[in-house]
Amino acid sequence: MLLTSVKRLRSMGIIGMNQRNFGLVARYNPRHLYPLVDDKLKTKYLAQQAGITVPELLGTLRYHHDVRKLKGILSNYQQFVIKPVKGSGGKGILVIVEQDHNFYYKPSGDTVKLSHIERHVSNILSGLHSLGGKPDSVMIESLIQIDPIFVDYSYEGIPDLRVIVLKGYPVMAMLRLATHASDGRANLHQGAVGVGIDIGTGEALHAVQYGNPVYFHPDTRKPFSNLTVPHWDKLLKLAAACYEMTGLGYLGVDIVLDRDQGPMIIELNARPGLSIQVANFAGLAPRVAIVEALDQVDPDPRSRVEFSRRNFAAIRNLIRPRRRTAKSAFAMPVN
Amino acid sequence: MHSRARLYTVVILILLTGIGLILYKHLVLGFPLMPDAKKFVWTIEAKIDFQAQGDPVIVSFALPPKEPHLTFMEEDFASPDYGFSELSSNNIRRGQWSKRAAQGAQTAYYRLSVYENDKMIEIQPTDTPEEPKKPELDEVFLTASMTLLDQVRARSANPEIFTRELIQTLNSPSPNQNQRLLRNDKAGEDYKTELILDLLALEGISARVVRGLFLEDGRRRQSLTNFVEIHDGSQWILFNQDTGKSGKPKNFLIWQRGGQSLLDVVGGRNSQVSFSIIKNIHTTRNLVVDSGINKEAGLIDFSIYSLPIEQQNAFKMILLLPIGALVVVIMRILIGIRTSGTFMPILIALALIQTTLITGIIIFLIVVSTGLLIRSYLSRLNLLLVARISAVIIVVITIIASISIISHKLGLSQALQVTFFPMIILAWTIERMSVLWEEDGPREVFIQGAGSLLTAVIAYLFMTNRTVEYLTFNFPELMLVNLALILILGQYTGYRLTELYRFHSMGRHYVADKR
Numbered sequence: 001m002l003l004t005s006v007k008r009l010r011s012m013g014i015i016g017m018n019q020r021n022f023g024l025v026a027r028y029n030p031r032h033l034y035p036l037v038d039d040k041l042k043t044k045y046l047a048q049q050a051g052i053t054v055p056e057l058l059g060t061l062r063y064h065h066d067v068r069k070l071k072g073i074l075s076n077y078q079q080f081v082i083k084p085v086k087g088s089g090g091k092g093i094l095v096i097v098e099q100d101h102n103f104y105y106k107p108s109g110d111t112v113k114l115s116h117i118e119r120h121v122s123n124i125l126s127g128l129h130s131l132g133g134k135p136d137s138v139m140i141e142s143l144i145q146i147d148p149i150f151v152d153y154s155y156e157g158i159p160d161l162r163v164i165v166l167k168g169y170p171v172m173a174m175l176r177l178a179t180h181a182s183d184g185r186a187n188l189h190q191g192a193v194g195v196g197i198d199i200g201t202g203e204a205l206h207a208v209q210y211g212n213p214v215y216f217h218p219d220t221r222k223p224f225s226n227l228t229v230p231h232w233d234k235l236l237k238l239a240a241a242c243y244e245m246t247g248l249g250y251l252g253v254d255i256v257l258d259r260d261q262g263p264m265i266i267e268l269n270a271r272p273g274l275s276i277q278v279a280n281f282a283g284l285a286p287r288v289a290i291v292e293a294l295d296q297v298d299p300d301p302r303s304r305v306e307f308s309r310r311n312f313a314a315i316r317n318l319i320r321p322r323r324r325t326a327k328s329a330f331a332m333p334v335n
Numbered sequence: 336m337h338s339r340a341r342l343y344t345v346v347i348l349i350l351l352t353g354i355g356l357i358l359y360k361h362l363v364l365g366f367p368l369m370p371d372a373k374k375f376v377w378t379i380e381a382k383i384d385f386q387a388q389g390d391p392v393i394v395s396f397a398l399p400p401k402e403p404h405l406t407f408m409e410e411d412f413a414s415p416d417y418g419f420s421e422l423s424s425n426n427i428r429r430g431q432w433s434k435r436a437a438q439g440a441q442t443a444y445y446r447l448s449v450y451e452n453d454k455m456i457e458i459q460p461t462d463t464p465e466e467p468k469k470p471e472l473d474e475v476f477l478t479a480s481m482t483l484l485d486q487v488r489a490r491s492a493n494p495e496i497f498t499r500e501l502i503q504t505l506n507s508p509s510p511n512q513n514q515r516l517l518r519n520d521k522a523g524e525d526y527k528t529e530l531i532l533d534l535l536a537l538e539g540i541s542a543r544v545v546r547g548l549f550l551e552d553g554r555r556r557q558s559l560t561n562f563v564e565i566h567d568g569s570q571w572i573l574f575n576q577d578t579g580k581s582g583k584p585k586n587f588l589i590w591q592r593g594g595q596s597l598l599d600v601v602g603g604r605n606s607q608v609s610f611s612i613i614k615n616i617h618t619t620r621n622l623v624v625d626s627g628i629n630k631e632a633g634l635i636d637f638s639i640y641s642l643p644i645e646q647q648n649a650f651k652m653i654l655l656l657p658i659g660a661l662v663v664v665i666m667r668i669l670i671g672i673r674t675s676g677t678f679m680p681i682l683i684a685l686a687l688i689q690t691t692l693i694t695g696i697i698i699f700l701i702v703v704s705t706g707l708l709i710r711s712y713l714s715r716l717n718l719l720l721v722a723r724i725s726a727v728i729i730v731v732i733t734i735i736a737s738i739s740i741i742s743h744k745l746g747l748s749q750a751l752q753v754t755f756f757p758m759i760i761l762a763w764t765i766e767r768m769s770v771l772w773e774e775d776g777p778r779e780v781f782i783q784g785a786g787s788l789l790t791a792v793i794a795y796l797f798m799t800n801r802t803v804e805y806l807t808f809n810f811p812e813l814m815l816v817n818l819a820l821i822l823i824l825g826q827y828t829g830y831r832l833t834e835l836y837r838f839h840s841m842g843r844h845y846v847a848d849k850r
Contacts, residue, residue, distance in 0.1 A: 003835040003836055003839055003842075004835050004838055004839045004841055004842025005835070005842065006829070006830055006835065008841065008842045009830055009834070009835070009838055009841065009842075012841055014830075014834075014838055014841060016828075016829065016830040016831055016834045017671065017831055017834065018668060018827055018828045018829065018830075018831060019828040019829070019830075022826075022828045023828060091774045092774075123714075126718070126723070128770060128773075129774070183776075187775075189779075190775065190776065208840060211837065211838075211839065211840050212840055213840060277838070277841075278837075278838060278840060278841065281840075281841065
């Protein structure tokens with residue numbers, strides 16, 4: 001079946017683009033707060049002030065003549081990530097896992113020279129990857145060490161977790177896994193796998209690639225049935241705390257798990273996409289309705305997370321059918 | 336919701352204003368809603384020639400009556416050095432030229448532009464006839480007349496049939512002696528009219544002469560044709576005095592009713608009048624506008640029609656833009672098609688209007704794909720953004736110039752229209768698509784490029800539609816309706832058509848679950 005019916009989507013509570021723009025983005029996200037999330041440096045400083053873990057900042061380049069300093073900055077670190085400050089959707093990110101004299105190794109094993117990195121930096125500064133093509137800055141961050149749990153679920157790159165936070169309540173989560181088809185990027189429409197994660201437990205619920213269900217990682221053939229995201233409670237609390245940090249009511253929080261430091265925020269998004277619903281095989285609308293029905297927002301992120309885990313836990317798990325009955329919303333342990 | 340109620344109030348107000356204005360223009364001012372209504376406008380020129388003899392001159396000329404089914408667009412009384420006045424009483428109009436002293440050949444002109452408006456049914460004359468006066472005839476003539484009348488009367492039942500029989504008998508190709516006597520073949524048309532009127536008077540039927548002009552395109556030196564009109568006791572009936580056919584023929588303009596003279600010249604000799612006729616085709620809209628300006632209808636006076644023709648043509652294009660915008664809104668909000676640049680498709684559509692569809696699309700594809708090739712080289716040169724786009728603009732212009740020159744050499748004149756494409760927009764399109772290519776791959780470029788082109792083609796089809804073009808230009812109020820539609824669409828929060836595909840796996844699972 002190539003098309004589905006409006007009735008079906010409505011009964012599942014799927015939110016469409018128009019509804020998202022009108023009822024969520026325009027309603028909860030005041031325009032003047034956008035720079036806080038569009039500029040990753042600002043986000044980083046804000047997060048540090050709020051005590052939220054973020055990857056360590058190794059250096060920034062603001063102008064074209066700063067490119068000369070690049071070699072000096074890079075020489076101190078074996079591994080680093082170069083990012084456009086105002087990039088979106090993982091564009092313009094260059095990861096170097098090892099350097100050896102003049103050669104830099106990408107995760108794929110390809111080697112590049114310093115001149116290549118300099119040109120990449122110059123492109124970023126010109127605004128090639130930024131929103132609307134505006135001139136941009138470059139930030140150099142420490143490389144995140146992949147958590148061993150994810151090693152089998154990733155083709156290059158590090159999986160990241162997208163959590164939708166509505167008025168401070170995490171409502172839905174998805175793990176994005178780069179694949180060979182997506183060329184190591186975590187963009188769903190380019191062929192990355194989206195794995196819906198149970199807000200209640202951190203277990204994988206359902207996974208899709210190109211909108212179709214998959215049951216194991218297409219490159220590593222590792223099944224998703226025994227994938228559980230570790231540090232789940234801490235991760236949700238980090239995500240929930242971003243509400244106070246930015247003031248944005250409809251927020252996509254991108255989180256990675258570092259082997260040593262645990263969950264850390266890498267990016268915030270003021271207009272997160274809707275594919276997360278496909279990955280979860282569930283609509284956002286019922287959860288939005290629950291949050292909107294609350295009289296007031298609990299000021300404590302921890303109790304908000306508790307509320308979310310209680311209310312948004314999956315009733316059944318599409319990947320692990322055996323546990324369908326055991327996992328009911330009412331039987332969810334709290335704390 | 337308060338804001339929503341307010342929005343709908345505004346929408347309804349705008350909608351009512353727009354529709355109200357359209358209806359007013361259609362129903363009251365007579366603007367046709369469809370472009371096809373075309374009208375024939377007849378321009379009739381009467382030329383009056385006479386020889387003046389140095390005395391004061393007064394020329395009195397019968398003018399056609401203003402009948403409700405006719406619209407007189409323009410009347411012109413051009414004669415050098417003559418004073419002119421128009422006299423009218425009881426729907427009988429006469430034009431009068433006068434001069435203190437004139438010598439030699441003189442000419443007076445009367446020019447009339449007229450068309451039949453289709454709103455009114457032709458109204459028959461309602462005046463009541465005078466009692467017919469018994470003509471004074473000599474004995475022989477009277478006897479011949481009475482014999483003829485007896486014959487005709489025997490074959491007829493009422494005045495209408497009688498008149499037809501009488502005219503047909505008089506015009507019979509093999510006349511008997513009686514008829515020949517009455518007919519006097521050497522006499523002219525006016526004699527025949529007089530004869531018929533006399534015979535009818537003998538029979539006690541009220542009748543009068545009607546002079547009129549057969550309207551035929553490109554005729555010169557025409558004269559008026561005599562018809563006979565009888566009153567059968569309740570209404571006037573018009574008869575062709577040569578055939579006996581009743582009723583007004585098509586394209587017959589009644590110039591004068593009754594026995595008054597057509598032309599009186601005091602102080603001149605050898606006067607004669609001739610008519611020439613030209614047919615013009617006008618769209619009804621032009622006629623309405625012209626007569627509307629005459630009437631000084633505020634709505635027309637303060638409208639685009641008051642601008643010079645050149646500006647009007649520019650507005651013809653500008654007024655089409657909202658239709659393009661509506662198409663884009665529908666494509667993006669309802670269908671969910673992704674385009675590169677929100678309103679870029681409208682600009683492409685505008686270019687397509689100039690180049691025609693197929694040529695335009697081919698040129699667009701050639702320019703953009705060549706531009707993308709060259710842009711991919713430029714990206715290796717480490718240029719700053721503004722410099723890079725400027726370079727792309729120059730590349731685009733070079734491509735366009737090359738296309739023009741090559742196609743001209745090959746004899747393909749159509750491709751010369753490549754210059755109608757907005758070059759800055761093309762350069763931006765190329766830049767954006769090239770960035771898209773680098774970041775999201777060719778698939779995304781293809782999707783957005785195809786989406787833009789599809790939207791542009793649909794907008795083009797709407798914008799070149801004759802009816803749409805006609806309506807947007809002649810009913811600029813339509814923009815209000817358009818605005819109201821866009822405001823309503825701006826509130827649409829349902830699913831886009833493409834989302835039914837995007838979320839298609841949700842439906843598939845459902846089926847699997849059921850089993």
